[in-house]
Amino acid sequence: MIRFIHTADLHLDSPFKGLKQLHPKLYDRVYQSTFQAFERLVTLAIQEAVDFMVIAGDIYDGDNQSVKAQAFFRDQMTRLKTAQIPVFLSHGNHDFMDNGTSRLQMPSNVTVLGNQPETHYLNNTAITGFSYPKRWVTERMIDKYPKRANTEFHIGLLHGYLEGSASAEDVYAPFTITDLLNKQYDYWALGHIHKRQVLIQQPPIVYPGNTQGRNPNELDEKGAFLVTLQKGMEPTLTFVNTAPIWWKEKTISLLGIHTLDVLYTKIAEEIARAEKPDQTILLSLKLDDREALPDDVITRIHNGDLLAGISQSENVYLYRISLAPKKERLVFSADDRMQQSFNRSKEHLSHDETYRRVLQDLFKHPTVRTRFADLEQDRHLKTTILQEAEELLLEDIVFEEGESINED
C-alpha cells in the first residue's frame, strides 16, 4: 500500500495585481494565500506521515521565480525532509526550468524531473514525468512516456492539457484519456488545468486543481488530494481544502423585497451565512428577481453606494453586488405568444426522446461510449444541460430597458 499527496499549480507568489484596491490588511491576506495554502498542505503531509508527495508543475507563478518564493518553497521542502518525506516535482509552463543559475538548491529529499520523461523509483513505486524547459511545450510529450514499469505501482506526472476540454488554459503537452490509459499506470497526477476534476476513477486520472484560487473565476473549493493505492482495492482519494481565501459567488432571490432596509438586512444575513472556519471568503452576490425593487434602490446598487455601505465582517468580504437581468419581463412582456412558444420548445426538448436525438453525436462518440457508458442516462447532466441552454437562450434574446424590441 502507498499513501501520497498529489498537488499541482501552487503558483507561489502570485501578485494578485487586480486586487490592489482592497484594504491593505485584506490585500495582505490575499497575497499571502498561495504561500499559506502550501504550508497547510505540508503540515498535513507531515501529520499524515505520507510516503511521498508529487507536485505536477507550476510551483511558482512567474518565469523568473522570486527569491522569496524559492526560499519559502525550500523551507517547506526542508520540513518534509525532516519528516523523511520524499518529493517528486516537475516544472510547468509557468515556472519552466531556466539554465539554473538563478535557482536555490533544494534539499536532498527533492527530485526535480528533467526535460524529457524520466522514471525514478521509490521502494515499490515508479514515478515518471518531465519538466518544461521553456514556456511553450506544445508537442505530445505523452508519446515519450514509457510503458508501465515492473513495480507494484507506477505513477505518471503530467503538466498538460486534456484534448477536447473546454478549459481556459492553453494547449500545452496535450493528451487524451486513451493515451494515459494505454500506459497502464496506476495513477495519473496531472497539473495545468486549475479546475479540480477526477477524469477517471480507476485508475485515477486526476487534476487536483490549484491550491488557492487566483481570481473571481476560480470559484471551486481549492486544495489537493491525499491518495491511497492498494493492490486489489479501490483507490481512495480524499480531497483536502488548503485555500485560506475562497472566492464565492451566490445568487439570491429578492422576491417580495421592495425596500432598501429589507435588502440591506438580507445581504447582511448572507454575509453571516458565508462564514467558514479558517478561511476568508471573497463573496460576490448576484441579485435575482428584483422586480419589486424601486428604481432609487436599483440606482444605489448600480452606483456602488450600497456595496460601499455594507458593513463587512472580519472573514467575509463582499466585493461585488450585481443584478441579474430582468429576463422574463423584458423578453416576454412584449409578446405573450413568444413566452408560450418558448415554453413549448423547452418542454419539447426535455422529452427523453428529443433530448437523445439532439445529443446523439455526443452519446455515440466512441470515447464517450466506452468511458462514460451511462452519460445518456445521467439525469443530473440532462437537467444541467437544459437549464444552461435556457439561460444561454434567454441571455441572447434579452434587451436593455428602454430599448425597443421592434428595431426598425
Ligand SMILES: [Mn+2]
Ligand atoms: Mn497553472
